[in-house]
Amino acid sequence: VVEEDETDAHATISLAVRTAAEALGAALEGSAPVAALREARARLDADERARGMLKYLAETDAELRRRRAEGTLTPDDIDRVRAAQQEAWSDPVIAALAEAQQTVIGYLPEVNGLISELLGWDFAAMAAAAPGGC
């Protein structure tokens, strides 16, 4: 007996697949890289100063993009973003978050490789394929 749940407009996922996907999600959640990322995010959430630096970096970056699109970009704008970047990346909480994120991004292809080797085709590429192709 297969129960089906609507997940999005295109697909239904059988209970067996949903259960297995959730179990893999739970196993990934318990993996060292993802646990470290969760902890790094919690440290950022608790650090008002670090959050402020990231917010300022996002704002200066958005401003730089806007000025570039308008053709009014000056060397001062670029210097301001670079300074905000340097300040943010030298913060230990932000640096730890970036490192944890990179570790997870390095680990997930390993998991995808295992799944894909068993399937015989690239799972992530199949999941990322846009309807109608790229």
Next chain:
Amino acid sequence: VSRVRETAPEPVAGEPAWRSDVERAAKDLVAALSETPEFKAFEQAYLRFRDDERAQQALWAYQEEQRSLQPLLMLGAVSDDQRAELDRLREAWMAESSVAGYLEAQASLSALCRGIDQLLSERIGLGFAAACNPSCCG
């Protein structure tokens, strides 16, 4: 497409427990996925497409034309006639019944994989497929 392997690679001795947990769960997901109608339809459609000589020739002709025009395509310098010929070859390939069936089966399987990716990504707080396909679609 190859058949689903019976076993996942054996965990290396001394590996942390979470690694074997992930490997086991990945293997279980593959086993569940391989039982779905989408997976089975895709495998059958792929085999039909692979064994369809006309479709393979049409694909070859399209890809050859695409390859020869690649430098011009990158420069946006293809003529209308060259573009029309490329489109004609693509349409000829897609008109083959095994191709249409293959693309349809692929789209269904892709939608299912997107649903799985969504579940995984929500759980880990990071896009799973996106992390594995950093250059997808440029």
